[in-house]
Amino acid sequence: MVVVTSRPTPPARAKGGPREYFLSFHATDPSVAPGKVVEVQLYRPHVESLPAVGPGDVVLLQRFQVKAISKKGFGLRTGGESAWAVWEASSTIGGGENEMMAPQIRGPPVEDWHEYVGYVKVMREWWGLVMGDGKARTRLEQAGKKLVEAGSGSGGGAGK
Numbered sequence: 001m002v003v004v005t006s007r008p009t010p011p012a013r014a015k016g017g018p019r020e021y022f023l024s025f026h027a028t029d030p031s032v033a034p035g036k037v038v039e040v041q042l043y044r045p046h047v048e049s050l051p052a053v054g055p056g057d058v059v060l061l062q063r064f065q066v067k068a069i070s071k072k073g074f075g076l077r078t079g080g081e082s083a084w085a086v087w088e089a090s091s092t093i094g095g096g097e098n099e100m101m102a103p104q105i106r107g108p109p110v111e112d113w114h115e116y117v118g119y120v121k122v123m124r125e126w127w128g129l130v131m132g133d134g135k136a137r138t139r140l141e142q143a144g145k146k147l148v149e150a151g152s153g154s155g156g157g158a159g160k
Helices: 113-132 134-150
Strands: 002-004 021-028 038-044 058-062 065-069 073-077 083-087
Touching: 002 113, 021 134, 058 113, 083 113, 113 134
Parallel strands: 038 073
Antiparallel strands: 002 021, 002 058, 021 038, 058 083, 065 073
């Protein structure tokens, strides 16, 4: 589970390999923040299957591959069985322990998303603390800049 730290690249067709649509964005989690963000690359045959994400969204990534990305260290990339669920930063959280607006799910189904609601709340609280800490926020922004400078586009990848 990650928090999106950048706007995604616009969906486009991959230049090499299968002519799938792709988009990428930067994300982080408590294990690497605030000094590191990673690139998340999503590929699908149909553009409608790609998620709509924005900064602050919490995203559950299932069955993604960890891949070496030139000049960027490592990143996460979809495989044939990958799935994702997006809890938008603006979505509401109810008062009960597991009350939350259903996530946006495009592409393969994520049937067990209910099991992650508690962790989504924790991730949102953590993200709020990171954004409220000037030093942590600056380090996160610098990590994002480094990733952008290492590749092309605001979110990253240019195809498989």
